[in-house]
Amino acid sequence: MRRAPPGANYPLMANDALRAGEVAVPPPRAEDAGLVFIGRIRTPWTSRLDCPRQGRLDGPLCRLELDQPWAQALQGVEAYARLEVLYWLDRSRRDILLQSPKNDGSLHGAFSLRSPVRPNPIGTAIVALERVEGTTLLVRGLDCLDGTPLLDIKPDRPLFHPVAPAPPGETAHELDRPCPLAGGKAP
Amino acid sequence: MRRAPPGANYPLMANDALRAGEVAVPPPRAEDAGLVFIGRIRTPWTSRLDCPRQGRLDGPLCRLELDQPWAQALQGVEAYARLEVLYWLDRSRRDILLQSPKNDGSLHGAFSLRSPVRPNPIGTAIVALERVEGTTLLVRGLDCLDGTPLLDIKPDRPLFHPVAPAPPGETAHELDRPCPLAGGKAP
DSSP, X not given: OEEOOTTOOOOTTTSSOOOTTOEEOOOOOSOSEEEOOOEEEEOSOOSTTTSOSSOOTTSOEEEXXXXXXXXXXXXXXXXXXXXXXXXXXXXXXXOEEEEOTTSSSOOEEGGGSOOSOSSSOEEEEEEEEEEEETTEEEEEOOOSOTTEEEEEXXXXXXGOOOOXXXXXXXXXXXXXXXXXXXXXXXX | OEEOOTTOOOOTTTSSOOOTTOEEOOOOOSOSEEEOOOEEEEOXXXXXXXXXXXXXXXSOEEEEEEOTTOGGGGXXXXXXXXXXXXXXXXXXXXXXXXXXXXXXXXXXXXXXXXXXXXXXXXXXXEEEEEEEETTEEEEEOOOSXXXXXXXXXXXXXXXXXXXXXXXXXXXXXXXXXXXXXXXXXXX
């Protein structure tokens, strides 16, 4: 375990050094499963100093640029006004378990933050889909750096109505209830 | 590209074979980034035939069992009534781009479904946190198989108020607005 020296006063967000009180551990090798980058995300932000802390549905237009051979997997995506996007925070440390986002000595566990610094640096965002242009999706609501690798696109949970038949334990009545999570309705 | 023969009538969800009309591609090697499993999820479901199609906040109690060395990263997580959980759908094919969830010949792109079958089989769920017992979180809202590898835990987006200072382009006014996504309020 490494602990930053008390009183260490690193410039805010300007580098990857540990801040006062932060705790890092040497993590196990990250080889339990492998990811394939399915495309890239284009955003207006080229420095972590400029990135918003959370995306906003009325934020700037960003692009999800999908690589081949995934084009066919987009079929039907245009039906959803909101999508969940998963991406790989490729410029993040993965070893800091106790973090000080304010750099004031107060500490938060990585799992009680939505910080990009986490054992598996996967970001998730809900975005508004403006339009589809070939294999590019134009969306609003992201907060990540330009060039961030894209991992997955899913319909936003409250908008999605399962297509598969119900399993034995699930009744047709339950099928037709709107999702209880956010007052969503089927499209 | 492989395409299932028309009229092929595989038993519903009972195996991994392609269904009528489904389209799979040989995917690139999944080695762009590596994941570390941070624990395991315990649920009541041991067969895909029994899994609900979507989790419910009033569903059965499930356990997120976190491995060492991640325990410290839980600090502060008990403040959140709802958490976002990411997990690895380790028993899913990754190569089927056009899928037929009803097995009736109608086809949907993987990115317009919340199916476990996708190029990067990462599941996301919003769960209600009942309590924390050491390094185990007791939650409701999951839909995955017993033994599913755990990848990440984050505060639910609408409940989370960023701790880090605002970047230059973000005003204090924006800081204090509730998240526009789901009418959420800060805890």
